[in-house]
Structure formats: C-alpha cells, structure tokens
Amino acid sequence: MRARLPLVLLVASCLAVAAAYAAAFRPDGAPSWAAWCIALGSGGMLSSTMALGATRRGRLRPVAVIACVLTFLVVSGAFGAALWMPPAEGADARLLLGLPLRTAIVLYGVGIVPLLFLPLVYAVSFDADTLNDDDIERVRRAAAERKA
Amino acid sequence: MSGAAALRHPAILVVALLYFAAVAAIGVWAMRRTHSARDFFVAGKGIGIVTLAIAAMASTLSGFAFVGGPGLVYATGTGAMFIILSAAITNTMGAWVLARRMRLLGEARGLMTVPDAIGARYRSGLAQGLSAVAILVAVIGYMATNFLALGLVIDAMFATGLSLGIWLAMLVTLSYTATGGILAGVYTDLFEGLVKTAASVTVFYFVLRAGGGMDGISRAITAVDATFLGPWGKMSALSALSLFFVFGLGSLGQPHVAHKFYMLRDPKQLKWYPLLMSAAMALTQLLYVGVGLAMRAKVATGEVAPLARADDATPAFVLGFTPSAVAGLVFAGVIAAGMSTVNSFMNIGAAAITHDLPRAFGRRVGDELRWGRAWTVVLSLAAVLLAQLPGAVVAFLGIFGYGLFAATLVPSLAIGLNWSGATREGAVASIATGLVLTLGLETLAYFKLFSLPAGVTVSGLALVVSLLVFFGVSWITRARAAGQIDTDVRVVMEV
Numbered sequence: 001m002r003a004r005l006p007l008v009l010l011v012a013s014c015l016a017v018a019a020a021y022a023a024a025f026r027p028d029g030a031p032s033w034a035a036w037c038i039a040l041g042s043g044g045m046l047s048s049t050m051a052l053g054a055t056r057r058g059r060l061r062p063v064a065v066i067a068c069v070l071t072f073l074v075v076s077g078a079f080g081a082a083l084w085m086p087p088a089e090g091a092d093a094r095l096l097l098g099l100p101l102r103t104a105i106v107l108y109g110v111g112i113v114p115l116l117f118l119p120l121v122y123a124v125s126f127d128a129d130t131l132n133d134d135d136i137e138r139v140r141r142a143a144a145e146r147k148a
Numbered sequence: 149m150s151g152a153a154a155l156r157h158p159a160i161l162v163v164a165l166l167y168f169a170a171v172a173a174i175g176v177w178a179m180r181r182t183h184s185a186r187d188f189f190v191a192g193k194g195i196g197i198v199t200l201a202i203a204a205m206a207s208t209l210s211g212f213a214f215v216g217g218p219g220l221v222y223a224t225g226t227g228a229m230f231i232i233l234s235a236a237i238t239n240t241m242g243a244w245v246l247a248r249r250m251r252l253l254g255e256a257r258g259l260m261t262v263p264d265a266i267g268a269r270y271r272s273g274l275a276q277g278l279s280a281v282a283i284l285v286a287v288i289g290y291m292a293t294n295f296l297a298l299g300l301v302i303d304a305m306f307a308t309g310l311s312l313g314i315w316l317a318m319l320v321t322l323s324y325t326a327t328g329g330i331l332a333g334v335y336t337d338l339f340e341g342l343v344k345t346a347a348s349v350t351v352f353y354f355v356l357r358a359g360g361g362m363d364g365i366s367r368a369i370t371a372v373d374a375t376f377l378g379p380w381g382k383m384s385a386l387s388a389l390s391l392f393f394v395f396g397l398g399s400l401g402q403p404h405v406a407h408k409f410y411m412l413r414d415p416k417q418l419k420w421y422p423l424l425m426s427a428a429m430a431l432t433q434l435l436y437v438g439v440g441l442a443m444r445a446k447v448a449t450g451e452v453a454p455l456a457r458a459d460d461a462t463p464a465f466v467l468g469f470t471p472s473a474v475a476g477l478v479f480a481g482v483i484a485a486g487m488s489t490v491n492s493f494m495n496i497g498a499a500a501i502t503h504d505l506p507r508a509f510g511r512r513v514g515d516e517l518r519w520g521r522a523w524t525v526v527l528s529l530a531a532v533l534l535a536q537l538p539g540a541v542v543a544f545l546g547i548f549g550y551g552l553f554a555a556t557l558v559p560s561l562a563i564g565l566n567w568s569g570a571t572r573e574g575a576v577a578s579i580a581t582g583l584v585l586t587l588g589l590e591t592l593a594y595f596k597l598f599s600l601p602a603g604v605t606v607s608g609l610a611l612v613v614s615l616l617v618f619f620g621v622s623w624i625t626r627a628r629a630a631g632q633i634d635t636d637v638r639v640v641m642e643v
Contacts, residue, residue, distance in 0.1 A: 010563075011619055017393055018613075020386065024602065030384075030603050035385035046234065049245060049562070052566045053241065057643075058642075064244075071237060082380075082385075089370055089374045089377055090370060093366075097362065098363045100366065100378070102379045103226055110233050110236065111232075112236060115236040118237060119239070119240055121240075123422070126419035127419070131248050131252075131415060131416060131643065136252070139252045146635060
C-alpha cells in the first residue's frame with residue numbers, strides 16, 4: 001500500500017472529528033450523527049496514524065495493513081455497536097464477562113482485543129518490517145556524512 | 149482521607165518509610181553516576197527496554213490514575229474509562245510512529261530533548277523554541293497539581309498539614325532529580341512502577357472479593373442505576389468518545405514518554421516495547437477500573453454511605469476493604485505515581501530552559517549539567533509556590549497539561565516525523581495554534597466568559613484544529629517541504 005493513503009485517511013478522520021465538534025455548536029445541541037462521526041473519526045485517526053508510522057520507504061507492508069485495518073474495524077465496530085444497539089442495562093440486563101452487553105463490547109472490544117494482537121504483530125514483524133541492522137547502519141552512515 | 153492514616157495503622161507507616169528509603173538509595177546511586185548533561189537529561193543513553201517500558205508507564209500514569217481516576221469512575225461510571233481505553237492501541241501506535249524515529253534521530257544527532265527533535269526535523273529554531281515554551285507552560289502546571297496531590301496524601305498519612313506536605317513532597321522528589329537527573333528519575337520510575345503495578349493488582353483482587361466478582365458489582369449497580377454501567381456511563385456518547393480521541397491520539401504528544409526513547413541503549417530492543425508497556429499499563433490500570441465500581445456497588449447496596457468527595461473512593465476502599473499492609477502499598481503507590489510523573493517534568497522543564505530556549509536563539513549554555521540542576525530547583529520552587537494557591541487555581545493550571553502537549557506536539561512531532569510533506573511553516577502554525585487555543589479557551593472558561601457546548605472539550609478542539617492547521621499550512625507551503633529536511637533526518641524518516 002502506498003504511503004499517501006494513510007495520510008488521506010488521517011485528514012478525512014480529522015475532518016470527521018471536526019464535523020462532530022462543529023455540530024455540537026448548533027443551538028439545539030449535537031445531533032445523533034455527531035457521535036457516529038467521532039466514533040469513526042477517532043478510530044480512523046488512530047489506525048491511519050499507526051499506518052503512517054508503519055510506512056517504510058513509501059510503502060506499507062501487508063502485515064501492518066492488516067493490523068491497522070483490524071484495529072479500525074474493532075474500534076469503530078465496538079463504538080458503532082454501542083451506538084446502534086438499544087439500551088438494555090437495567091437490573092435484569094444480560095451480562096457478558098460481568099458487564100452489560102453494550103458496555104462489554106466497548107470495554108473488552110476496544111480496551112482488550114487490540115492488546116491481544118497489536119504488540120505481537122509489532123514484535124513478529126519488527127526485524128523484517130520495522131528496524132534491522134542495515135537500517136541502523138544506514139542512519140549512522142548518513143550521520144557520519146553530515147558531520148564530515 | 150481522614151487524618152494521619154499512617155499513625156493509626158503502623159503497617160502503612162512502615163511501608164511508606166521503606167518506600168522513601170528505597171527512593172533515597174536510588175537517588176544516591178544515580179547521583180554518583182551523573183557526570184554530564186547527557187547523563188542528566190538522557191540517562192547516558194544506556195537503559196534497557198524493561199526499564200524504559202516500566203519507567204514510561206510510571207511517568208504516564210500519574211497520581212490521577214490512583215486517586216482522581218477511580219474517583220471519576222465512582223462519579224460518572226463507564227464514561228471515565230474512556231480516558232484509559234485507548235491504551236491497548238496507543239503503545240503500539242507510539243512504537244511505530246515515534247519510538248523508532250526518535251531513537252534513530254537521537255543516534256544521528258545526539259539529541260536530548262523533544263524540542264530538539266522538532267528543531268532537527270524542520271531545521272527551525274522557532275519551532276524548537278515554541279515547542280519548548282508550550283512544554284514549559286504545561287510542565288509547571290502539571291508539577292503544581294502533582295505537588296498538591298502529593299501534599300494531600302502526605303498530610304493524610306502523617307498529619308503534617310497540607311502546606312508542609314507539599315514542601316516535603318517537593319524536597320523528596322527534588323533531592324534525587326536535581327542530583328541524579330533523569331538517571332535517578334528513570335530508576336526511581338522503575339521502582340515506583342513496580343510498586344504501582346503490585347498495588348494495582350493486589351487492590352483489584354480485593355475489589356473482586358469485596359464486590360462478589362464483576363457480576364456481583366454490576367448487579368448491585370444496575371439494580372439502582374441503569375445508565376451508570378451503560379457504554380458511556382453518566383456522560384453523553386460525544387463526551388466519552390471525545391475523551392477517547394484526546395487521550396488516544398494525544399498520547400503521541402507526551403514529552404515525558406517521547407523523551408525516554410532517546411535513552412534506550414539498543415534501538416533493536418524496541419521490538420518488545422509495545423508488549424512490555426501494554427502489559428504494564430493494563431495491570432496498573434486495574435485499580436483505576438475496579439475501585440470506583442466497587443465503591444459505587446457498596447454504596448448501591450447500602451454497605452457504605454455515599455462518599456462526600458468522589459476522590460475519596462481509593463482511600464475509602466483500601467482502608468475499608470483491604471489489610472493495612474495493602475493500604476500501605478497503595479499509599480506508597482499513590483506517592484510513587486505522583487513523584488514519578490513530577491520527576492520527569494522537572495527534568496524536561498529544566499531541559500527546555502537550559503537547552504532548548506537558548507538553542508532557539510542560536511546560543512548554547514556553557515555548563516548544561518550545572519544549569520540543568522539549578523533550573524530543576526527553580527522550577528520546583530515555582531511549582532510549589534503555585535501549589536499553595538487556592539485549589540481552583542491549581543486545578544486550572546493542571547487541567548490543560550495533557551491537552552496542551554497534545555495540541556502542540558502531535559502534529560509537529562508525531563505526524564511531522566512520518567510525513568515528508570510537512571513544512572516548517574505548518575509546524576510553527578500548528579504549535580502556535582495549539583498554544584493559543586488551549587490557553588485562551590481554558591482561561592475564558594476559568595473566568596466563565598465562554599464555555600464550549602456539551603461534549604466538546606478544549607483539549608479535543610485544540611487538537612483537531614491544530615492538526616487541520618498543520619495539514620492546511622503544510623499543503624499551502626508544500627513547495628518548500630523537500631528543502632527543509634536534512635539528508636540524515638530524511639534517512640531516519642525513511643527507514
């Protein structure tokens with residue numbers, strides 16, 4: 001994947017968050033779509049910023065693409081589900097791992113699921129896709145040339 | 149927290165004294181190894197990845213994570229968790245976006261501070277100087293609020309009175325930071341991080357035991373208040389998601405974390421940074437999540453009277469539902485949380501004055517080690533004097549710290565190090581926008597001259613506007629982008 005796409009997605013996500021905030025200034029308060037904008041926008045910003053950082057020499061490797069897309073789907077999916085599902089948190093609420101269903105989807109989905117794959121993807125792909133001895137040598141050579 | 153807990157519970161006193169003794173020993177050890185500005189500001193670039201990850205966690209999770217955060221959960225329910233919810237993502241994001249670039253930039257240029265990186269990226273003294281000013285403003289406010297929080301805890305434990313408690317907190321932290329610099333800071337952070345993690349995990353065990361597991365806690369709360377455990381708690385969806393946005397993306401603009409990447413001995417050890425940092429954060433945040441819910445459940449079932457102040461949730465729980473040795477560990481953890489954050493801020497604040505601001509004007513300070521120590525003392529005195537002001541003023545100074553860092557540093561540092569199309573003009577404009585918007589709107593709000601609509605925070609608005617300014621101005625001045633990056637910096641941005 002080309003490096004330009006994460007940047008475009010980052011700007012688009014930024015505009016989505018800005019639209020949510022702008023909508024909150026309406027005299028009758030924020031419309032319901034404002035929460036959707038910030039849910040998708042914040043998920044998009046984290047994923048696209050991560051993709052921008054994972055880009056090397058103008059290209060994004062497939063493993064990083066998968067990690068970033070999965071992160072966006074998990075975050076936006078969990079927030080979207082909580083916004084879309086009807087409230088059911090009363091005394092007889094169905095609990096999932098000790099929490100009401102919508103809350104469990106958000107807290108476990110956003111707060112735990114990425115923890116199970118992101119650090120591992122980063123570690124597994126580190127030598128091939130993030131930093132190796134050649135990269136470090138290249139930086140040291142460039143620094144030495146500058147000093148000279 | 150009712151007076152002199154330590155005097156009523158000898159175990160708390162013993163744990164607290166052991167804690168202070170350990171911190172003092174680390175301070176003396178570090179002082180003997182601090183011989184240069186490089187030692188003082190970047191720990192001689194010789195620390196390992198486990199130390200880095202735990203120290204970064206310790207300085208990220210301030211006293212708020214142990215007192216204010218659980219209090220906020222007690223008051224607003226699930227919504228308060230959106231402050232920490234992004235931690236499952238932000239550590240890996242930080243590794244990809246910042247860690248490698250910062251460490252390699254440090255390697256190439258021998259950099260010591262975050263504004264150094266901004267100055268090198270854009271070849272701009274103005275960008276370096278402006279970011280140093282933003283850091284300095286936020287640091288003093290942060291330090292004042294943390295000294296106040298530490299003073300409150302010391303007063304509650306030893307009945308010293310608030311003012312003396314604040315001075316004692318400052319003197320203890322200053323004693324090892326001014327002498328051992330960040331080397332002392334990092335190793336006390338390591339120790340303090342371990343204390344915090346142990347305290348958090350232990351307390352969470354007692355949370356589950358006291359509440360009858362998560363099922364029991366949830367049933368008790370939802371029986372009397374259905375919205376408290378809804379996905380957004382007592383907040384609106386927009387407010388909760390706004391917290392997620394600010395604390396998620398804003399994590400890339402926290403100088404006390406970014407600065408630590410310079411200190412890593414071997415850049416290839418970064419491979420394990422997200423795993424270690426995420427695990428440490430997850431364990432240490434258990435207290436934040438659990439205590440507020442457990443106390444709300446106890447109030448819901450009538451076992452405990454409603455708390456007079458939400459911030460009493462942690463002390464009330466540990467004194468009421470854990471053995472006194474655990475309470476001692478938690479109080480030590482609270483002090484550790486405050487001190488580990490403050491020592492980092494003391495150091496980066498001193499670096500901003502001693503190192504960054506002179507360089508912004510094309511000058512260098514002769515003996516940075518000596519001046520670094522001197523400014524650490526001056527900044528600490530300034531923060532302690534501010535901490536003696538009325539509580540509302542201190543809260544005002546501290547409230548915008550995280551947001552100010554985010555709005556001024558995320559675009560120019562985090563995005564700029566990964567986007568060669570960013571320009572010096574874009575960076576300067578975004579830093580200035582973040583600085584003016586955050587300070588301006590917070591001041592107007594403090595004096596009740598203007599308030600933002602529900603769901604919109606100053607931090608969130610300033611962050612999104614500074615990002616848009618950064619993209620917009622960089623796009624307008626895009627013809628200059630290529631000429632503003634030195635060859636070695638370009639190599640760092642490409643690898």
